[in-house]
Amino acid sequence: MKLFTKYNRVNLLATTIIFLLASIAFSVLITYVLVSQLDENLDIERHEIKNYIEKYNRLPETIPVKDQYTSYVLTNDPPKKKKFATIRAYVAESHEYEMQRAVVFPITVNGQSYSVTVAKSMEGTDDMIRSVIAITLITICTILVVSFLTNRILLRKLWQPFYGTVDKLKNYRIGRLEKIEFPQTDIDEFSLLNSTLESATGKANEDYLLLKAFTENASHELQTPIAVIRSKLDVLIQDEQLTETQSSLVEEAYEHIRKITKLNQSLLLLAKIENRQFMEITAVALQPLIIAKLKQFKELLRHKGIDVIVDLQEATVNMDPYLADVLLNNLLSNAIRHNAANGSIKITLAPHELSMGNSGVDHALDNSQLFVRFSKTSNAAEYNGLGLSIIKEICAVNNYSIGYSFRERLHTFTLNWK
Amino acid sequence: MKILIIEDNVALSKSICDFLAAENFVCETAYDFHTAMEKVSLYEYGCILLDIGLPDGSGLEILKELKENNKTDGVLIVSAKNSLDDKIAGLNAGADDYLSKPFHLPELGARVAAIIRRRSFEGKNLISFDELTIDINAKTAQVNEQELDLTRKEYDLLLYFVSNKNKVISKGAIAEHLWGDDMDMADNYDLIYTHIKNLRKKMMQAGTPDYIQSVYGMGYKFAVPK
Numbered sequence: 301m302k303l304f305t306k307y308n309r310v311n312l313l314a315t316t317i318i319f320l321l322a323s324i325a326f327s328v329l330i331t332y333v334l335v336s337q338l339d340e341n342l343d344i345e346r347h348e349i350k351n352y353i354e355k356y357n358r359l360p361e362t363i364p365v366k367d368q369y370t371s372y373v374l375t376n377d378p379p380k381k382k383k384f385a386t387i388r389a390y391v392a393e394s395h396e397y398e399m400q401r402a403v404v405f406p407i408t409v410n411g412q413s414y415s416v417t418v419a420k421s422m423e424g425t426d427d428m429i430r431s432v433i434a435i436t437l438i439t440i441c442t443i444l445v446v447s448f449l450t451n452r453i454l455l456r457k458l459w460q461p462f463y464g465t466v467d468k469l470k471n472y473r474i475g476r477l478e479k480i481e482f483p484q485t486d487i488d489e490f491s492l493l494n495s496t497l498e499s500a501t502g503k504a505n506e507d508y509l510l511l512k513a514f515t516e517n518a519s520h521e522l523q524t525p526i527a528v529i530r531s532k533l534d535v536l537i538q539d540e541q542l543t544e545t546q547s548s549l550v551e552e553a554y555e556h557i558r559k560i561t562k563l564n565q566s567l568l569l570l571a572k573i574e575n576r577q578f579m580e581i582t583a584v585a586l587q588p589l590i591i592a593k594l595k596q597f598k599e600l601l602r603h604k605g606i607d608v609i610v611d612l613q614e615a616t617v618n619m620d621p622y623l624a625d626v627l628l629n630n631l632l633s634n635a636i637r638h639n640a641a642n643g644s645i646k647i648t649l650a651p652h653e654l655s656m657g658n659s660g661v662d663h664a665l666d667n668s669q670l671f672v673r674f675s676k677t678s679n680a681a682e683y684n685g686l687g688l689s690i691i692k693e694i695c696a697v698n699n700y701s702i703g704y705s706f707r708e709r710l711h712t713f714t715l716n717w718k
Numbered sequence: 719m720k721i722l723i724i725e726d727n728v729a730l731s732k733s734i735c736d737f738l739a740a741e742n743f744v745c746e747t748a749y750d751f752h753t754a755m756e757k758v759s760l761y762e763y764g765c766i767l768l769d770i771g772l773p774d775g776s777g778l779e780i781l782k783e784l785k786e787n788n789k790t791d792g793v794l795i796v797s798a799k800n801s802l803d804d805k806i807a808g809l810n811a812g813a814d815d816y817l818s819k820p821f822h823l824p825e826l827g828a829r830v831a832a833i834i835r836r837r838s839f840e841g842k843n844l845i846s847f848d849e850l851t852i853d854i855n856a857k858t859a860q861v862n863e864q865e866l867d868l869t870r871k872e873y874d875l876l877l878y879f880v881s882n883k884n885k886v887i888s889k890g891a892i893a894e895h896l897w898g899d900d901m902d903m904a905d906n907y908d909l910i911y912t913h914i915k916n917l918r919k920k921m922m923q924a925g926t927p928d929y930i931q932s933v934y935g936m937g938y939k940f941a942v943p944k
Contacts (some may be wrong), residue, residue, distance in 0.1 A: 527820035531733030
């Protein structure tokens with residue numbers, strides 16, 4: 301729910317309730333005032349009748365006055381004092397009932413007791429109250445509609461900088477060198493938001509760049525010691541005095557130095573790709589590159605008894621040629637490494653799509669973990685889990701999409717580009 | 719034959735020296751830019767190993783200095799930065815070859831041997847080892863005038879062995895030499911064995927003694943059997 305909708309809902313409800321209460325109070329008050337007015341008029345009539353009787357000692361003639369009815373009823377049981385009441389009475393002229401305000405009071409003429417009723421029609425009063433209610437309702441509606449519209453327009457305008465900020469933030473990718481610039485606003489809250497975001501993203505970006513630089517520097521710094529250790533081993537194995545036990549120790553050391561080297565190279569490559577150091581974009585024809593790669597891996601494929609099925613159309617990508625090579629290399633290495641014995645690899649190249657599938661374990665892999673650094677979907681401790689991260693990063697810097705699927709019992713990676 | 723090793727890391731420099739010394743090379747070392755500049759201007763070397771990233775100057779400067787003074791020393795660039803730019807810059811400036819760290823010493827040995835060969839036997843491209851003769855240009859090998867029928871990989875392997883004769887070469891170094899470090903051959907070392915087996919068979923059928931010795935499964939050594 302939008303803030304405005306929520307605000308408006310509360311606002312409109314409160315306004316309506318207040319207006320309804322106010323109009324009820326208003327109509328009650330008006331009724332009271334008008335009835336009091338009628339009562340006063342009726343009292344004046346009563347006084348006139350009384351004065352007339354005192355003066356002439358007889359009942360006054362009933363002169364028909366519009367909306368006023370006077371009646372004298374001879375009674376033995378006259379009301380004790382004057383009494384006002386609202387009654388419903390039949391009007392002969394219009395042949396219908398109407399509401400009337402009446403005063404009933406006793407008088408005595410020539411020793412005879414009369415109960416006098418003077419009634420005035422309340423039709424006018426009702427009309428007035430109806431008008432008041434109508435005016436009130438119209439006012440409420442008008443106010444609601446107008447406030448709804450103005451709020452909508454005004455608030456949309458007021459929130460404009462907010463949406464501007466959100467838009468900027470949405471398009472922002474951490475690690476970019478350019479600083480994020482938020483739209484200027486003269487509203488304090490929004491400029492506070494903007495300046496806070498600016499410093500927060502700036503800090504995050506700075507940390508991120510430092511971390512990236514750290515990875516690259518660390519990998520660089522590690523290269524020399526690794527080179528030293530490896531060279532020492534190369535010198536050590538020249539020693540003719542080396543026993544078999546020592547040799548197997550050296551062999552294990554070699555094995556792990558090889559792993560560190562590979563890991564370090566992968567990390568360095570990742571850092572360089574992230575830092576966009578491979579940006580010599582050229583049109584790379586994939587078909588010949590794939591054929592060359594297959595030739596390069598031919599021996600290994602034959603050795604592992606892997607059957608390669610290719611369906612290659614011509615396709616060109618715009619990317620750094622070195623990265624294109626790394627990409628294919630990693631995809632193919634991956635497909636060979638995780639393949640089953642005497643398995644198969646299926647490579648399909650279309651103008652905007654490359655997919656490479658390999659046989660292997662007989663269930664789909666966990667898609668969420670696949671491209672995560674150092675995550676190992678298989679138990680192969682041999683591999684550092686960076687191969688797919690590198691593929692993903694290459695796709696990311698070139699805006700290609702990459703996805704994994706398990707179809708026809710093949711673990712398939714599909715790349716798409718425009 | 720004198721070799722100059724320009725490398726700021728003393729330990730690595732020493733390993734290289736130890737390894738190459740057995741090859742009848744006389745190694746000199748320079749650990750910094752100024753010593754290196756001084757040495758290259760004073761003496762001549764069969765081959766100079768040049769680390770590009772020296773702490774007090776760029777190896778490329780040394781290379782330029784060499785070329786400006788029309789020195790003919792062979793230069794092998796060694797760089798920690800596995801970057802294409804460095805490689806191109808180095809080769810453009812007149813280096814003979816490029817090797818990125820970390821490398822296997824036998825690989826370095828083979829590269830140095832190749833550079834020296836190119837520089838010193840101008841026009842002559844034959845390497846001899848015992849009964850074996852390798853023609854670098856034709857990429858062929860002969861035993862007693864009889865040509866061996868070698869595959870490309872077997873020839874590469876043979877040349878690598880001969881360039882590092884009497885040295886133990888680890889399986890990893892062989893794998894990297896034959897397939898490059900793009901391919902992760904770690905779990906496929908038996909492929910090396912297949913090639914070695916075939917090479918050995920072909921040489922012995924041609925009448926050579928068994929030159930290739932396996933060293934505790936750790937690596938191989940190419941030598942004339944005692």
